[in-house]
Amino acid sequence: MTKKYIEKILAARVYDVADETPLELSRLLSARLNNKVLMKREDMQPVFSFKLRGAYNCIYQLSQQKKIKGVIASSAGNHAQGVALSAQRLGIKATIVMPKTTPAIKVNAVKSYGAKIVLIGDAYDEAYQHAISLAEKQKLDFIHPYDDPDVIAGQGTIGMEILRQHGGTIDTVFVPVGGGGLIAGVAAYIKHLRPEVKIIGVEPDDAPCMAEAFKQKKRVKLDRVGIFADGVAVRQAGKETYRIARQCVDEIICVSTDEICAAIKDIFDDTRSIMEPAGALAVAGMKKYVEREKITGQTLVAINSGANMNFDRLRHVAERAELGEQREALLGVTIAERPGSFRTFCNLLGRRGITEFNYRYAHDNEAHVFAGIQLSEGFAEKDELIAKLIDKKYPVVDLTDNEMAKIHVRHLVGGHNQNVEDEIIYRFEFPERPGALLDFLTSIGKRWNISLFHYRNHGAAFGRVLVGLQAPKSERKSLNCYLDELGYPYWDESDNPAYKLFLSSD
Numbered sequence: 001m002t003k004k005y006i007e008k009i010l011a012a013r014v015y016d017v018a019d020e021t022p023l024e025l026s027r028l029l030s031a032r033l034n035n036k037v038l039m040k041r042e043d044m045q046p047v048f049s050f051k052l053r054g055a056y057n058c059i060y061q062l063s064q065q066k067k068i069k070g071v072i073a074s075s076a077g078n079h080a081q082g083v084a085l086s087a088q089r090l091g092i093k094a095t096i097v098m099p100k101t102t103p104a105i106k107v108n109a110v111k112s113y114g115a116k117i118v119l120i121g122d123a124y125d126e127a128y129q130h131a132i133s134l135a136e137k138q139k140l141d142f143i144h145p146y147d148d149p150d151v152i153a154g155q156g157t158i159g160m161e162i163l164r165q166h167g168g169t170i171d172t173v174f175v176p177v178g179g180g181g182l183i184a185g186v187a188a189y190i191k192h193l194r195p196e197v198k199i200i201g202v203e204p205d206d207a208p209c210m211a212e213a214f215k216q217k218k219r220v221k222l223d224r225v226g227i228f229a230d231g232v233a234v235r236q237a238g239k240e241t242y243r244i245a246r247q248c249v250d251e252i253i254c255v256s257t258d259e260i261c262a263a264i265k266d267i268f269d270d271t272r273s274i275m276e277p278a279g280a281l282a283v284a285g286m287k288k289y290v291e292r293e294k295i296t297g298q299t300l301v302a303i304n305s306g307a308n309m310n311f312d313r314l315r316h317v318a319e320r321a322e323l324g325e326q327r328e329a330l331l332g333v334t335i336a337e338r339p340g341s342f343r344t345f346c347n348l349l350g351r352r353g354i355t356e357f358n359y360r361y362a363h364d365n366e367a368h369v370f371a372g373i374q375l376s377e378g379f380a381e382k383d384e385l386i387a388k389l390i391d392k393k394y395p396v397v398d399l400t401d402n403e404m405a406k407i408h409v410r411h412l413v414g415g416h417n418q419n420v421e422d423e424i425i426y427r428f429e430f431p432e433r434p435g436a437l438l439d440f441l442t443s444i445g446k447r448w449n450i451s452l453f454h455y456r457n458h459g460a461a462f463g464r465v466l467v468g469l470q471a472p473k474s475e476r477k478s479l480n481c482y483l484d485e486l487g488y489p490y491w492d493e494s495d496n497p498a499y500k501l502f503l504s505s506d
Contacts, residue, residue, distance in 0.1 A: 005188040005244070008153035009160055013060045014053040017089050018045055018157075023165040023301070026270045033287065034296040039267070040162055043279055043307035047081040047109070049231075050158060050305050051145070054181055055082035057154030058143050059090060067092045072140040074098070074131035076124055077106045078231060078306050079145040084113035095140065097131035099123055101431045101462065103310050122431035124233070146181030147238030156185025162301055163193060170197050171298040172289070176281035176305045177201040177210045177252065178232030180241025186303070187248035198250045202285030204229045204277075205254040210237045210245060214252050224489060227429065227462045228257045231278030231306055255284040261317045262324030263287065267304060274314070279306040284324075323400060326378040328355055330405060332397040332501045333369045333389060341367075348392060349373060349385070358413035358502075368501050370399075370413045397497045405498035408466040412454050413502045420451045420505045422472045425493045426483070428465045440465065443486055448479060452503065466493070468503075 021044050026037040042050035059071055070093030073083040080096045087094035094115040098107060101122055111117055120130045135142040144151060162173065173190060175183040180201075187199040203211050206226025213219045221236040237245070255263075260277050263284035267275050282302035290300070322328035335341050349371075356372030375381045382400065389396045399405035404427060430440045444450070444467060452468025471479045483490055493499055 003192065005149075005153060005156060005185070006192050008149060009156035009185065009189050012053075012057045012150075012153045012157050014057050014154050014157050016060075017056045017086055018052045020161055021045065023162060024271070026267075026302075028270045029266055029283070033290050033300075035290060036297075036299045037286070038166065038299065038301045039271070039283070040158060040301060040303045041271075041273075042158065043273055043275060043304050047078065047085055048307040049078035049082065049279075050155060050182060050303070051078040051082035052085060053082075053157055054146075054148075054151035054154035054185075055079060055143060056086035056089070058148055058150040059083070059086045059092070061150045062141055066141050069138075070094060070140055071143050072097065072131055072135050072138070073143040073145070074124065074128040075145055076102045076127070076230060077308055079143075080106065080110045080115075081113065081308075083143050084110045084115035087115065088113045095131075095134065097127045097134065099127045099431075105310055106308065109308075125235070144238075146179030146184075146234075147240050148181075149240065151181050152185045152188070152241065152244070154185070155182045156189045158182070158303060159186035159189035162186075163190060166299075166301070169299055170194065170301055171295075172198040172200055172286075173301040173303070174200050174202055174253075174282040174286045174289070175303050176232060176278055177203045177237075178207075178234040178278065180210055180237045180245055182303070182305065183210075183249060184238075184241040184244040188244050191248040199248060200285060200289060201245070201249055201252040202281040203252060203254050204232065204260065204281070205256050207233050208252070208254050209234050210242070211252040211254050213237050213242050214246070214249075226257070229260060229277035229281065231276055231308075232281065253285040253288055255281065255288055256324065258320045258324030259284045259288065260324065261320035262322075264317050265321040265325070273304075273307060274309050275304055276306050276309040277317075279304050279309075281305070320406070322355065322374075323406070326382075327375050328400075329373045329375055329379070329382040329385070330356075330399040330402070330410065331369075331371050331373065331386070331389075332399050332405075332498065333371060334366050334395040334501075335369055336366060345369065345394070348389060348394075352385075356410060358410070368413075370405075370410060370502060372410070397501060399498055402496070402498050404466070404493050404496050407464055408454050409498040409502055412452075412466070420468070420470065422470050423451050423468050423494075423505065424471055424476070424479070425452065425496070425499050425503070426467050426469065427491045427493050428467060429462045429489045430465065431462060440488070444469075447482070448475075 021041045024039050026039050030037045072095040074097040096115045097118045100119045177183050183201045219242050225233045263280035264275050286302050335345050353374035358370040448469045448471050451470050454466040
């Protein structure tokens with residue numbers, strides 16, 4: 001099976017439009033991890049992503065008759081740009097179907113290559129189905145983002161370059177995984193020529209379609225996928241990519257949003273380039289692997305797959321990077337409400353840097369503090385600090401891994417409203433587009449009173465909202481039915497300890 005792909009990769013036509021990107025030594029990360037870290041800089045492609053390779057090779061292989069009719073693709077980002085530029089270079093027409101939630105920077109980039117844009121639906125699946133329908137009606141060839149042999153072969157040229165650029169020992173190659181086109185091509189080539197090299201895929205822990213397929217030994221369709229690493233937000237691995245991965249990939253590692261943000265910072269520190277979340281997956285997985293296996297002195301390669309980052313997402317990345325690097329802890333601490341108690345508490349923290357400190361009067365006896373604390377020795381130091389506070393009779397809640405606390409509560413801490421009755425707290429996600437917030441408010445506020453509302457734009461395809469609704473117990477069932485009918489993903493956070501400490505009236 002891999003021999004077939006070796007031939008296709010060697011014959012792949014990519015360099016008419018793509019560059020052979022450098023394999024660079026990561027000096028700072030190598031020193032920190034005590035291993036030789038090499039970064040394959042696919043962020044330096046003309047469209048700032050590896051996707052150009054597979055798209056061009058696939059379109060180039062079409063017959064002349066098919067090229068005359070044109071091609072169509074569905075994508076929210078990098079594949080769209082790859083198809084559009086490839087079609088422009090080959091002088092053929094391209095239609096790209098994108099979700100309405102696609103950031104303007106990506107829509108404008110695709111338009112700049114002369115492609116026709118069709119915006120439809122709120123998510124990729126809707127755009128995909130519409131593109132398939134248009135392809136059938138207009139007799140256009142659909143250029144799949146990952147599950148196509150010619151696309152896989154185009155991406156496989158990255159593996160070919162890695163082996164050519166580094167003739168010495170390579171112990172492990174880390175590859176970002178979405179639908180699997182990149183890892184299938186890279187793994188097929190490297191495992192055929194250098195079977196001793198480990199190939200490890202890296203996925204976000206909230207979009208683990210290939211990891212779940214490996215676990216269940218068959219392709220699975222996830223109910224939903226996370227929205228942060230949108231470049232790999234795929235619900236199901238490709239049929240052909242999964243088949244290849246099962247034979248050639250050693251392991252799939254899943255990483256958190258915080259770990260991805262930390263990896264973006266690591267890459268920036270070494271290269272002064274800013275990866276998109278999916279582009280930093282390989283480095284995040286590499287760091288997790290090194291920590292788990294306690295390896296030293298090995299040669300590790302990470303594929304930096306893309307740098308199409310929206311500028312307004314940087315604030316979110318910066319907030320989470322320190323947590324992902326275990327350089328910050330978030331704690332909810334209850335202190336006595338009396339003169340001098342604040343100073344006493346600060347003295348216990350010692351000379352540690354404070355990244356955030358939110359304090360609000362609760363009632364006569366006690367107050368609650370939301371504290372961000374810098375760490376120099378990782379989470380072991382956090383655990384020691386918590387033990388010290390508990391020993392001094394301070395009630396402490398560790399909020400470092402609390403998603404609601406990190407996204408919403410740290411910006412909301414303002415005390416308890418003693419006059420709110422029957423309050424329920426929900427966390428929602430809704431498609432981010434002009435007027436979406438107003439639409440959401442209009443939908444949610446028709447029957448029950450909104451007692452709390454927090455929204456913050458993270459520059460992603462989906463907005464995140466925390467809402468307090470007043471609903472007596474007799475109406476809870478009908479409220480949940482109503483929310484189900486709205487169709488927005490939501491979570492009941494009424495029992496979340498962050499809510500109980502800082503916002504609840506109880």
